[in-house]
Amino acid sequence: MSKAGALDLAAGVGGKMEKKDVLNAVEKYENYHGGEEEDKNANYTDMVNKYYDLVTSFYEFGWGESFHFPHIGKGESLKESMKRHEHFIALQLGLKPGQKVLDVGCGIGGPLREIARFSLTSVTGLNNNEYQISRGKELNRIAEVDETCEFVKADFMKMPFNDNVFDAVYAIDATCHAPDALGCYKEIYRVLKPGQHFAAYEWCLTDAFDANNLEHQRIKKEIEIGDGLPDIRSTHQCLEALKHAGFEVIWDKDLTIGAPVPWYSPLESQFSLASFRLTTVGLFFLRYMVKALECVGIAPKGSQRVLSFLERARAGLVEGGKKEIFTPMYFFLVRKPL
């Protein structure tokens, strides 16, 4: 089970970095987003790693072990919908017991453990963030899946695997961090066995996004800074990149379209017991708690600033969702030809 108390949150801000370095890291992270786009893309490893060092304990506090948005059914709890969202990808991939599966950008391994147990497969979690990997290993031991599942610390743009080794590959809310979709999909194509499938949920701009609309541009920027992202791509750019990488597209769909419950509702509700830590009221309490913990020196200096950019992310995501200019679940299932 994930640790999720206030003191754990405070102690975890900054991940593996020295607590005295946290404020400096926040400033550097914010500068990436205030500067040139090329700078952010060229330094994507540092930008994304700083982001996850700073936010992972907040994510774990708010979301638990899985760091993704789910497709929510009517009357379904957030926890149920998270699991269903993960099972859906396993079902689409047609996973069979004993298969060797790759989870690209695996976070602390919530989906990895769920999918491995659901499908009786061995899942390798690929992640470039050392702190998340150390949390994931601890949680795998507790869940007793450490014999069959492992973590590999590496960049998904340069994977340390031979060609044609995985029976299936999936990515959940992760490849949006790639500085270049084509480069990332080509690596996935390379390590996947011929005839096998790759499925993902991508964060994308929709057709309703208008690049000349200043309001749309502002919302896009808020999501990028609040979520550690490079320039967000459109669904069409992702689809084109998949085809260029060599994949055959089986099907693709923005799963937010026609969803029974808006995907951003856990962030928007004023008060919800099920997702209290994600709501505006939950964040209000969290802000005071983090302030107090920072004042007494339990949370490192800079923790409140981390919470501020997470609040910007929350607001940007809700606005982007309401205007339907952004989706966190552009789903696709593709196949590497034989």
Ligand SMILES: C[S@@+](CC[C@H](N)C(=O)[O-])C[C@H]1O[C@@H](n2cnc3c(N)ncnc32)[C@H](O)[C@@H]1O
């Ligand atoms: C929003 S989290 C999603 C985590 C996980 N898929 C889940 O649903 O819980 C994005 C993940 O992608 C990882 N990531 C981002 N860029 C990466 C890169 N270049 N190589 C490997 N992992 C990366 C981050 O460290 C983080 O674990």
